[in-house]
Amino acid sequence: MPAAKTIRAIGHRTINAVWRIGMATRFFFLTLMYSGSSFRRFHLIIKELFSTGVMSLIIIVVAGLFVGMVLGLQGYETLKRYGSESALGVMVALGLVRELGPVVAALLFASRAGSAMTAEIGLMKATEQISAMEMMAVHPIARIVAPRFWAGIISMPLLAALFSAVGVFGGYFVGVVQIGVDEGSFWAQMQAAVDFEHDILNGVIKSFVFGTAVTVIALFEGYDAPPTAEGVSGATTRTVVTSSLVILMLDFILTAMMFGGS
Amino acid sequence: MERTGIDLWVGMFVVAGVAALVMLAMKVGNLGTYNVSDAYQIHAYFANIGGLKATASIKSAGVLVGRVESISLDTQRYEAKVVMNIDKRYQFSRDTIGKILTSGLLGEQYIGLDVGGDTEMLKHGEQLKKTQSAMVLEDLIGKFMYSKAEEPAK
Numbered sequence: 001m002p003a004a005k006t007i008r009a010i011g012h013r014t015i016n017a018v019w020r021i022g023m024a025t026r027f028f029f030l031t032l033m034y035s036g037s038s039f040r041r042f043h044l045i046i047k048e049l050f051s052t053g054v055m056s057l058i059i060i061v062v063a064g065l066f067v068g069m070v071l072g073l074q075g076y077e078t079l080k081r082y083g084s085e086s087a088l089g090v091m092v093a094l095g096l097v098r099e100l101g102p103v104v105a106a107l108l109f110a111s112r113a114g115s116a117m118t119a120e121i122g123l124m125k126a127t128e129q130i131s132a133m134e135m136m137a138v139h140p141i142a143r144i145v146a147p148r149f150w151a152g153i154i155s156m157p158l159l160a161a162l163f164s165a166v167g168v169f170g171g172y173f174v175g176v177v178q179i180g181v182d183e184g185s186f187w188a189q190m191q192a193a194v195d196f197e198h199d200i201l202n203g204v205i206k207s208f209v210f211g212t213a214v215t216v217i218a219l220f221e222g223y224d225a226p227p228t229a230e231g232v233s234g235a236t237t238r239t240v241v242t243s244s245l246v247i248l249m250l251d252f253i254l255t256a257m258m259f260g261g262s
Numbered sequence: 263m264e265r266t267g268i269d270l271w272v273g274m275f276v277v278a279g280v281a282a283l284v285m286l287a288m289k290v291g292n293l294g295t296y297n298v299s300d301a302y303q304i305h306a307y308f309a310n311i312g313g314l315k316a317t318a319s320i321k322s323a324g325v326l327v328g329r330v331e332s333i334s335l336d337t338q339r340y341e342a343k344v345v346m347n348i349d350k351r352y353q354f355s356r357d358t359i360g361k362i363l364t365s366g367l368l369g370e371q372y373i374g375l376d377v378g379g380d381t382e383m384l385k386h387g388e389q390l391k392k393t394q395s396a397m398v399l400e401d402l403i404g405k406f407m408y409s410k411a412e413e414p415a416k
Contacts, residue, residue, distance in 0.1 A: 049272045050271055053275045053279075155275070158276065158278075159279065161282040161286060191289075191291065192370060194291045195291065
């Protein structure tokens with residue numbers, strides 16, 4: 001009976017997914033619980049900040065520049081029809097600060113730093129470094145997971161802010177320097193329209209939430225990966241796919257809460 | 263604790279991130295724009311404020327002189343009460359007229375102050391007596407249509 005088999009497979013997958021969500025939640029709280037000791041050894045967090053934050057700088061800055069430039073071009077083309085090219089600054093800044101900055105930076109962060117985290121921890125597990133640590137009475141979550149978690153949370157808002165800032169300059173470059181939109185109205189309208197609390201702070205909150213989600217998913221997938229070469233590669237793929245979807249889903253929820261209906 | 267190259271890189275990363283945030287707040291956002299620190303308050307009643315919002319600018323001769331502090335409906339008069347913060351450096355006569363104007367055709371609305379000839383100046387807590395409400399496009403069109411309808415057919 002192929003139908004029964006399909007239904008059984010669907011049910012199995014659903015139960016499995018719920019199971020993993022539960023495990024990930026427990027893993028998240030365990031990480032929070034063991035975070036205290038990683039703050040006492042702050043050099044571990046610094047080391048992870050280097051590999052997650054500093055190493056993601058180039059991709060974030062270059063991507064931000066190009067996204068800002070594209071926004072400048074496309075925004076100009078659209079706004080020109082309504083004769084309001086001077087609102088280009090508003091469009092570029094609001095688009096970046098509210099949405100594209102946090103979301104695209106988080107997507108890049110997931111594929112640049114998240115996948116690396118999963119692969120690293122998965123390989124540690126495959127080569128039994130984690131079991132060795134447990135034998136030495138070092139809790140692997142406190143030693144390996146928690147520093148990476150905090151490094152991810154700290155670096156994500158900073159990366160998103162850099163992305164938006166560089167993007168605004170990209171939009172400025174295309175709009176003002178190349179196309180010739182009036183520089184004064186570009187900045188003045190932007191400053192009049194972008195509110196610090198409503199737009200910038202909400203963008204920072206978004207990137208903070210995305211950073212938490214991406215690092216938790218990446219660390220959990222790595223920690224839970226089957227200790228084989230195949231298992232680690234599968235876990236890395238799952239990290240990128242799951243965290244990208246979760247980022248976009250969370251973005252909708254957060255946007256609806258922050259900007260919806262007002 | 264010894265210093266390592268990583269510390270320098272991480273330090274630079276954090277500084278760059280914070281600088282980006284500050285730049286967003288100051289240059290992109292409205293935190294860096296004109297803050298009325300040393301100000302006195304006056305208020306005015308408008309029959310209709312149109313799309314005026316709190317923090318909207320107050321200009322006189324095109325120069326930014328203050329910000330709208332709050333807007334509320336006065337249920338005694340059923341008019342909008344607008345409280346304004348005006349920079350202490352600028353004094354206005356008591357017969358100053360407050361108008362709600364629009365910057366550009368579709369721009370944001372602001373309050374324009376037209377100074378009169380009174381020698382006495384407005385003090386903290388006083389009221390602008392003369393005001394002019396915002397132009398509401400529907401009213402204008404309505405008036406125009408009525409005046410057209412009243413004209414005798416040719």
